[in-house]
Amino acid sequence: MTADLIRELQAALGPGGCLTGPEMAEVAKLSDKTAELTTDELPIALLRPESTAQVSQALAICHCHNQPVVPQGGMTGLAGGANVKPGEVALSLSRLSGVDEIDPIAGTMTVRAGTVLETAQRAAEEAGLLLPIDLGARGSCQVGGVISTNAGGLRVIRQGMTRQHLLGIEAVLADGTVLSHLSKVTKDNSGYALGQLIAGSEGTLAVVTRAVLALKPLPRAVETALCALDSFDAVIRLLERARRDLVISAFEVMWSDFFVFGGGEGLFPEVPPFTVIIEAEGTGLMETLEAALEEGYVQDALVAQSLTDARRFWSLREFGATIRPIVNLYNLDISLAVGDMEAFASACAAELRAAVPGIIIYIYGHVGDGNLHLTLDLPSTDPSLPERICRIAYGHVRARNGSVSAEHGIGTYKRDWLPYSRSEAEIATMRAIKTALDPKGLLNPGKVI
Numbered sequence: 132m133t134a135d136l137i138r139e140l141q142a143a144l145g146p147g148g149c150l151t152g153p154e155m156a157e158v159a160k161l162s163d164k165t166a167e168l169t170t171d172e173l174p175i176a177l178l179r180p181e182s183t184a185q186v187s188q189a190l191a192i193c194h195c196h197n198q199p200v201v202p203q204g205g206m207t208g209l210a211g212g213a214n215v216k217p218g219e220v221a222l223s224l225s226r227l228s229g230v231d232e233i234d235p236i237a238g239t240m241t242v243r244a245g246t247v248l249e250t251a252q253r254a255a256e257e258a259g260l261l262l263p264i265d266l267g268a269r270g271s272c273q274v275g276g277v278i279s280t281n282a283g284g285l286r287v288i289r290q291g292m293t294r295q296h297l298l299g300i301e302a303v304l305a306d307g308t309v310l311s312h313l314s315k316v317t318k319d320n321s322g323y324a325l326g327q328l329i330a331g332s333e334g335t336l337a338v339v340t341r342a343v344l345a346l347k348p349l350p351r352a353v354e355t356a357l358c359a360l361d362s363f364d365a366v367i368r369l370l371e372r373a374r375r376d377l378v379i380s381a382f383e384v385m386w387s388d389f390f391v392f393g394g395g396e397g398l399f400p401e402v403p404p405f406t407v408i409i410e411a412e413g414t415g416l417m418e419t420l421e422a423a424l425e426e427g428y429v430q431d432a433l434v435a436q437s438l439t440d441a442r443r444f445w446s447l448r449e450f451g452a453t454i455r456p457i458v459n460l461y462n463l464d465i466s467l468a469v470g471d472m473e474a475f476a477s478a479c480a481a482e483l484r485a486a487v488p489g490i491i492i493y494i495y496g497h498v499g500d501g502n503l504h505l506t507l508d509l510p511s512t513d514p515s516l517p518e519r520i521c522r523i524a525y526g527h528v529r530a531r532n533g534s535v536s537a538e539h540g541i542g543t544y545k546r547d548w549l550p551y552s553r554s555e556a557e558i559a560t561m562r563a564i565k566t567a568l569d570p571k572g573l574l575n576p577g578k579v580i
Contacts, residue, residue, distance in 0.1 A: 133175060135196070136175070136176075136192065136193070136196045136198055137149065137151060137175075137176060139192045139196075140176060140178060140189060140192055140193075143185065143188040143189060143192060144178060144179070144180055144181075144185055144188070144189060145181075147179060147226075148178065148179050148180060148181065148185065148226075149176055149177075149178055149179070149189075150176065150177045150179065151175070151176050151177075155173060155174075155176065155177045156173055158177065159173055159174065159177045159215075159221060160203065160206045160215075160221075161173070161174075161214065161215055162206075162211070162214045163206045163207065163208040163209065163210075163211065163212065163213050163214060163542075164206070164207055164208060164209050165208070165209055165210065165211050165214070165542075165544060172217040173217070174201070174215045174216070174217065174218070174219045174220055174221045175198070175217075175218065175219065175220050176220050176221070177220075177221045177223060178200075178220060178221065178222045178223065179223050179225065179226045180222070180224075180226065180227060181226045181227060182227065183227075183301060183303065183309060183311075183340040183341065186222070186224075186227070186303045186338055186340050187303050187307045187308075187309050188307065189222065189307075190222075190303055190304070190305060190306065190307045190338065190574075191306060191307025192307075193220060193573060194305055194306045194307060194571065194573060197571060197573065198219075198220055198573065199218070199219045199220065199572075199573050199574075199576045200219065200220045200221075200222050200305075200573055200574055200575070201213060201214070201215040201219050201220070201221050201222065201334070201575050201576075202222050202224070202275075202279070202334035202338045202574070202575060203215070203221050203222060203223045203224070203276075204224055204244070204245070204272065204273035204275050204276025204277075204279070205247065205268065205271045205272040205273040205276055206271075207266075207268035207271055207272040207276070208276070208280060208539060208540060208542065209462050209464065209539045209544075210333075210536065210539045210540045210541060210542030210543070210544045210545055211542040211543035211544045211578075212280065212333045212334065212540050212541070212542030212543070212575070212578050212579075213276070213334070213542075213575075214542075214543065219576075222338065223245075224243075224244045224245035224273060224275050224276075224338075224339075224340070225245045225273070226245060227243050227244055227245040227275075227340060228243050228244075228245035228246045228247070228250075228273075229242075229243050229246060230242050230243075230246060230250075230251060230254045231243065231341070233254060233255065233258045233260070233346070234315060235258060235259070235260065237315045238260065238345060238346045238347070239298060239315045239343050239344065239345060239346060240254070240255055240260075240262060240343070240344045240346055241299075241313060241341065241342070241343050242274050242341065242342060242344060243274070243275075243340065243341050244273060244274055244275025244276075244278075244338075244339045244340050244341060244342070245273050245274075245275060246273060246274045247269075247270065247271060247272070247273055247274075248262075248264065248265075248266060248268075248269045248270075248272050248273065248274060248277055249269040249270045251274055251344075252265070252269065255346050256349070258346075259348075259349060260346040260347065260348065260349065261346060261347045261348065261349050261350065262296075262344060262346055263286070263289075263290035263291075263296055263345075263346075263347055264277060264282070264284065264290070264293050264296055264344070265284050265285055265286050265290075266282055266283075266284040266285070267284070267285065267449050274342060274344075275338075275339040275340070275342075277293055278293055278297060278300070278329075278330050278339050278342055279329070279330070279331070279332065279333055279334050279339055280293075280331065280333055280538075280539070280540040281293050281294050281330050281331030281538075281540075282538055283497070283500070283502065283537065283538030284538070285381055285383070285497065286380050286381050286410075287497060287499075287500040287502070287538075288379055288380070288381065288382055288497065288499030288500050289378070289379055289380040289381070289412075290347075290380075292538075293330060294327055294330045294331065296344050296345045297326055297327070297330055297342060297343075297344060297345075298314055298315055298316065298317065298319075298343045298344065298345050299312050299313040299314035299315065299326065299342065299343035300312060300313070300325070300326035300329060300330070300339060300341070300342050300343070301313055301339070301340045301341040301342070302326075302329050302337035302338060302339045302340060303337060303338045303340060304336075304337050304568055304569070304574075305337075305568065305569040305571065305573050305574040309340075310325060310329075310337065311341075312325065312326060313341060313342075313343050314343060315343055317345070326342075328564070331540070332579070333540050333541065333542060333575065333578055333579050334574065334575040334578070335565060335569070335574055335575045335578050335579050335580075336564065336565065336568045336569065336574070337568065337574070338574070350380065350412045351412050351413045352412075352413065352414070353380065353410055353411070353412055353441075354410070354411050354413075354414065354415075354416040354417070354434070354435070355408065355409070355410045355411075355416075355434075355435040355440070355441040355444055355445075356408070356409050356416055356420060356432050356433060356434045356435065356444075357398065357406060357407070357408055357432065357433045357435075357444045357447075358406065358407040358408075358409060358420065358423075358429050358431070358432045358433075359399045359403035359405075359406055359429070359430045359431040359432070360403060360404070360405045360406070360407060360428065360429055360430060361403060361404050361405070361430055362404065362405070363405060363472065363473035364428075364473075365405070365428040365429065366384055366405050366407060366498060367469065367470070368423075368428045369407060369409070369423055369428060369429060370382055370469070370498060370499060372419060372422070372423060373409060373411065373419060374499075376415055376418075376419045377411040377412075377413075377415050377416060377419055378411055378412040378413055379409065379410070379411050379499065380410045380411060380412055381408065381409070381410035381497075381499075382407065382408075382409050382410075382497070382498055382499035383407065383408040383409075383448050383495070383496070383497060383498070384405055384406070384407050384495065384496060384498040385405070385406045385407075385408075385447065385448065385494075385495045386404070386405060386476065386493070386494040386495065387402050387403065387404050387405070387406075388491075388492065388493050388494070389493040389494055389495045389506070390402060390403070390406045390447065392493050393446070393447035393448065394446070394447060395447045398433065399431050399433075400431075403430060403431070406447075407498075408444050408445065408447070408448055410441075416434065417434060420432045420434070448495065457506065457508045458508065458509075459508060459509035459510070459511065459512055460506070460507070460508065460509075461506075461507040461509055461516070461517060461520065462504065462505070462506055462507070462539075463504065463505040463507065463520075463521075463524050464502070464503075464504055464536060464537050464538060464539045465502075465503055465505075465524070465525075465528050465533055465534060465535060465536070465537055466500075466501045466502045466503070466533055466534045466536075466537035467501055467503065467528065467531050467533035467534075468501060468531070468532075468533070469498060469499075469501055471531045471533070472496075472498065472501075472503060474531075475503070475527050475528070475531055475533075476494050476503065478527055479505075479523065479524050479527045480492050480494070482523050482527075483507075483520060483523055483524070486519060486523060487509070487510065487516060487519065487520065488510065489510030489511075490507060490508070490509060490510055490520075491507070491508035492505060492506075492507055492508075493505070493506040493507075493508075494506075501533075501537070502537040502538060503537070505524065507520065521545075521548055525548045525551045526551075528551060528552070529551040529552070533552070534552045535548045535549065535551050535552045536552070540579075541578070541579045541580075542578055542579070543577060543578060546577075546578070546579060546580065549579075549580065558580060561579070561580050562580055565580060
């Protein structure tokens with residue numbers, strides 16, 4: 132059966148389109164950034180289609196053979212959503228790349244799923260436009276994966292999540308059926324929004340092959356500042372003031388331990404309890420900060436005088452100058468109402484330190500959109516630690532009506548914790564949708580639900 136499957140796939144995808152054995156081992160990726168898998172056993176094959184037609188053919192063949200398929204993009208995820216196991220087939224979109232069209236009148240980009248996000252961003256800039264989606268993994272993540280996970284990123288406060296920029300989509304169902312609605316219009320109430328359903332489904336409902344994304348005018352000059360604050364209440368006051376006075380494109384907060392870990396010690400006379408990176412389009416940032424300093428809720432501020440200064444500030448937030456490596460890394464990505472963030476951070480950190488002696492906790496996030504990240508340095512590789520940590524952290528999230536996943540998705544890492552954020556009725560409805568579109572359960576099995 133497997134030999135027949137491979138022969139059919141190789142015939143459909145041509146040279147280099149279906150890799151097996153040692154040829155596959157050189158390029159196959161078993162895991163995303165979670166590095167979850169400990170086995171070196173490879174999947175049955177690595178599929179590398181070059182067109183939507185080839186994706187359709189490959190999925191139709193696998194469907195006939197009842198063969199599970201795991202779609203893969205840039206493999207930059209943090210939830211195990213693209214990890215592949217023995218007995219499965221990996222489907223990489225890396226060769227299905229390129230920008231098909233930029234329409235400056237409609238303000239849209241039609242792009243293939245395997246296109247690296249930074250490549251798409253640069254293409255938009257060359258056309259005098261902005262692709263508003265931006266992630267720290269921009270240099271390696273792919274557009275299809277960004278859509279499939281509904282990724283957020285650094286500038287959600289201004290630009291919104293990926294779904295908000297998705298106008299049209301082309302995707303292939305598990306049986307090879309192609310859904311193509313590459314619309315360029317913003318207003319489209321012609322029935323169910325299938326593209327919005329597929330976005331964020333993490334490859335469990337369909338494989339994204341192309342998309343139409345909305346572009347915006349390039350922003351005016353951007354001002355960036357690094358602010359020192361002595362309380363979270365002061366952070367909220369600055370956020371309120373900035374929202375009122377400025378066009379904010381980013382508002383990032385770092386608790387003191389993370390600020391030091393990122394290499395910030397020495398930038399201020401003393402390490403502040405909270406540090407905020409604020410980025411605003413146009414002018415007015417200096418005046419806003421002067422008012423905040425006079426009113427006493429900002430203790431100090433550094434305003435970038437050059438692009439180099441701005442990059443230095445952002446390097447603190449993006450681990451660009453970390454003082455030491457994290458040996459046993461574990462990440463949590465949650466969202467809460469902004470007013471609940473400080474209480475969550477204090478209570479969760481205290482309980483984690485009591486339950487896991489020796490744990491080191493770094494907290495930071497996109498406060499303007501309610502997203503917090505906890506980067507944990509675990510004291511050992513004890514396999515029981517992740518479950519204990521999640522039970523504590525997600526318990527605090529559930530108590531505050533938050534989400535166990537703000538932007539990284541559910542994958543396998545958070546699948547068992549999904550009931551902490553979604554009701555039984557919601558999860559049952561998700562299962563019903565999955566069954567309707569993929570009755571054999573072949574597409575990215577075991578992920579999300």
